[in-house]
Amino acid sequence: MSQIEKDQQSSCCSNKLDNAEAPQTTNSCCSGEETKMNQDKDKNKSASPCCEKETSTTSCCSSNNESTKNTQEEGNEGNDKHNIVEYNIRGMDCPSCAVTIEKGLRKTDGIQTVQVNYGTGKMAVVAEDPSIYSTIPKQVRKLGFEAALVDSNISQETYRIEGMDCGSCAKTIENHLSKNPNVHTVRVNFSTGNMRIEHATTSKDIVKEVQKAGFDAGLESSEQNNKQAADKKMLLGSATTLSGIFLALGAIASFANLVSSLSMVLYGTAILIGGFKPARSAFYAIKSRSLDMNVLMASAAIGAAFIGEWFEGAMVVWLFALGNTLQSRSIERTRDSIRSLMNLTPSEATVKIGEQLIRKAVKEVEINDIIIVKPGEKIPLDGEILTGISSINQAPITGESLPVEKQQGDTVYAGTVNENGSLEIKVTKLVEDTTIAKIIHLVEEAQEQKAPTQAYVDRFASVYTPIVFVLALFVMVLPPLLGFGTWGDWLYKGLALLVVACPCALVISTPVAIVSAIGNAAKRGVLIKGGTFLEKAGVIQAIAFDKTGTLTEGKPKVTEVISLNDNREELIAIARTIEEYSTHPIAKAITTYAEERDILAKNGEAFQAIAGKGAQATIDGVEYFAGNPKLFKELNVTLEQIEERIHALQGTGNTMVVVGTHKKILGIFAVADTIRDITVHSIKTLKAVGMNEMVMLTGDNEETATKIANDTGIDRYFAELLPEDKVSAIKKLQHEGKRVAMVGDGINDAPALATADLGIAMGGAGTDTAMETADIVLMADNLEKLPHTIRLSRRALTIIKQNIWFSVITKLAALVLIFPGFLTLWMAVLSDTGAALVVILNSMRLLRQK
The missing domain is CATH 3.40.50.1000 (HAD superfamily/HAD-like)
Structure with a gap:
């Protein structure tokens, strides 16, 4: 690292550490090498906000990591090392996150010491009672982060979940799996259909546990799981169709004044066929102490049958099943916006071994292998061109509308298209480390982070549902007990209120829009x-x-050199000597200018950067400086003889680099960058x-x-x-x-x-x-792509507001219409599932934003 870079890093890091205690906005303030080191140490670092009030959050300074490490060693001194329990922490994006966790856990009774190392993403805890260790992950989760015991047997996997109808289904799965001692952390995202889990058991056991909660799961990469999911969707679709047929037959039998028991049997059959899946999910939701839409709908259907409203019960079940089928198909299109990125790269590559060309799976290709990419083919892995010239369509990665010319020494990315010319490429990254793989990983993480609006809506829904549920029970019981109306009338109104208690449309109003917008942006x-x-x-x-x-x-060039001592080459040699160790674009422009003219650098020493002003070096015992005019004014070196020329060059867009000593000016370089x-x-x-x-x-x-x-x-x-x-x-x-x-x-x-x-x-x-x-x-x-990003974000906010208002107004209208008796049970279901479907379709407009 050059001295200039070190000075810049030092300045930034000191600024960061001064504010480390406060949960304020933070970001990367270190060199690329430091950040890369942190990435390697904690590849699973979440991109979520660091604290509630933080905005931009990323990695910070090595000096802070070292101080944390030293503090940790001091804090653990004197403790039995067998009492120290380590956890992996996910979600930290800055040192202040580590401080937040430490302060939060120190308030817990029984914890002796707690030290969090941001750089390694680990936390060491010493507690008086061993039973405290099992409660720590939950406490860390309350602080906004994830903790998992450091264990070589712990697996981190992503599963696709099938059968979720709304956000409350995700909560049911989380509640159920959290009770399993082998599960350390679990997060289910309804919008993406993914479950991220850290566990110390087998994948088969995890699938069985999810099935016990009433849903189906499979590893995301499993082709067998994808086939099973497709088969189950067909089965559910068939069940919905069959339920509808029996509902129609029951209605026909009723209108034809056939035997009344016949229509009841047909309606009952429709309820059994269409309601089996919701009833099963409702059972597991209750078992997991979760109040979701399946519980509410199942209660409404059973209640309708109980009071003799068989048609209403069958209609509730069928509309609910139909709505879920349509919702699932719609939201699957949203989820596919990211899954389509995974299909950008070919599954095989042509590898050159000696004089032979062999087809290999991309997973088997190693770094430094040579691959051949013919015209029209997609590039399978990131690499560097060894031979060949071609135009590369990089739109899948960068969104650029025009192909980019590439030649020997240039970098190419997996998923991009070689439009013309055969290329011989040296592989520089494994399939899991390619740029497109990182994009997919980051976007998936981004889609699973809750926006402030979503978090607020979730909190509202968690309060709204139980309140309306209790209100429905009161409506069923109190009025008839007090002599206001019949039991049948009030039970019916209470059942309608149960259906209205499900805030499904409201809960998915924000996450579906966000997933759609992030997916649209990623593809561009x-x-x-x-x-x-x-x-x-x-x-x-x-x-x-x-x-x-x-x-x-960002590639400035020297446009003019003015030497005041009539020794132009000497001036250029001195300037090259001073600037050679700097990576600043202007310094590179001067060294490149010297290289092109074969002017060598002199023997220099004591190289030093002067932050924001320039650099200096000692040559043959004399201190030389290269920097802006302000630097020489501070050195009290007069610029009188060149001041007019400097102003003239600056007026035409040139940046000036003055070269001289403590006593005099040797010359100036005019450097310009093109817009x-x-x-x-x-x-x-x-x-x-x-x-x-x-x-x-x-x-x-x-x-x-x-x-x-x-x-x-x-x-x-x-x-x-x-x-x-x-x-x-x-x-x-x-x-x-x-x-x-x-x-x-x-x-x-x-x-x-x-x-x-x-x-x-x-x-x-x-x-x-x-x-x-x-x-x-x-x-x-x-x-x-910046204008598109701003437009997309603004439209997403508009659609989120539309979704929320539509959901709230629909619910309020339903609530108002229940008590006068205008809202029937099946109309309540239609308003709920219909509103959810409208919200999803409205959000999907973001996928098509050009």
Whole structure:
């Protein structure tokens, strides 16, 4: 790591550690190497928000990890090491998360010490009573994280769940499995149909346990499970059809005035066929102490039969079954929005071994193997081109509309299409580590994170259902006891109220919309890390852009060199010597300029970065500096003889690098960066969709900043900024009452990304770090998809509001109509299942957003 990078990291980390105690906005503030290390240590790190009030959350500083480690060693000193129990912690995104867990658990009676190491994702606990250890995962879950005992026998698996009708079904499964001592953590997501579980038993046992809860499960990757799921869907569809036929026959028998018992038998048969599955699910829900829609519907159907309303009971069952069938098929299309990403990569690759070409499963291909990809074929694995030139369609990864020219030495990604020219590629990543695999993993995690709106709705539903359920019981019993009406009338109204007690449409109003929006974005090269960030993107009022590499190409070039001592080569050699150890784009531009002219660097020493101003080195005992004009003003070196020339070059968009000593100026380099073609178009589109203010943050001088702002359509800029000044600029915008997004590369702009309400990283396909560090990741290295992301987020918010209002109004209308007797039992079911179906279909519009 260069000295410049170290200084930047040190500055950032110290800023982060000063605020580590407070649960504030945090983000990556370390080098790519540190973040990669953290990723390797904790590959299962959740992308969820770190704390309730946090916004952008990601990995932080190694120094904090070391201090935590030292504290842990001190805290454990004197304890019997056999009393120390370790847990893996998931969901931590910053050191303040570790502090939150420690403080939360220290309040528990019987816990002697607790130390959480953010870097390793582990927690060490010493308790007085061994029985306390089994309660810790639940306590950690209450704090917003997941804890699992460190055990080599623990498996982490993802299952597909079949048979869930609504979010309460997911709760039934969680409640049932949580009682199993071999299950450490379990999370079921209705929207994605997935269950993530950590357990110390076999997969067969997990499937059996899920079946005991009334549902079916299978490993997500299992083809047999997919076939069984398809067969069961056909069976359920047949049951719904058969139930409908018997319902129709019963109605015909009733209208034809046939034997009354015949219609009763037909209705009863319809109830048995169509209600078997809901009744079975209701039984397991009650067993798991969960009050879900199956319990309510089964109660309504049985109650209707009990009071002699056989037609009503059969209609309730059939409408419920039909509604569930339609809902399942609709929501499956939403779930397929992500599963389709898994089919992007071919299952086999052509591997070159010596002079032979052998077809192998991609799982068997190793790193450094050579694969051959012919024109028109999909690239099976990430790799580096050894021979060949071709155009690669990268739309599946980056969403870019045009193919990208690739040649020897360039990186290619699994799932992209080789349009012309045969390529010989060296594999650089295994199938599970490819960019597309990471995209799928991150998107699946994102879809399972609850947005603030969803969390609020879930809390409301958890209170609403029991209240209405109890109210229904009172309606059934109290009025007839007090002499108001007959038992039959009030039982009927109570049963209708039971049906209305199910808030299914309300519960799925938010998650289905979020899953649809995140799936849409992923297919277009944008990773949105969760519903929280989707909602935030929808209310952003100002966007701040880093200049270099975001608005511009990030590949500046030297446009002019002015030597004041008439020794141009000497000046270039000195500049190369100073800048050679820096990775800053401007430093690279100068070293590249020297390399192209075969001008070698001198023997230098004592290289040092001067944060935000430049760098220095000692050559032949003399200290030389290369940096902006401000640096030399601070050194009290006069710029009088070149000041006019500097202003002239700055006025045409050049950045100036002055080279000199403590005493005099040797010369200047003018460096310019070209504006991206897509930048101007993207900014115009963002303004067209109603974005209030576009802001540029740059370390360049006023003249250069003014020109770039005018050329790109930027409304406002902050110039001559040091890295920490970008944070101040973001805070200034926030203090003006604006919700601010920051767009950068995800690493160098980490403090500003952390401070902003929303952090957006560009070029995620090129760096693993960018994919891990930002709230939203643009996989392409440009702003092309940013307007689509903002539009999609705003539309998602609109649809969520529509869904919630529609669900609430439908329920209120049903409640009002029950007591006058206008709402029949089957109409109550129709209003419930119909509302849920409308909400799902409305949310699915987000999948088709162009």
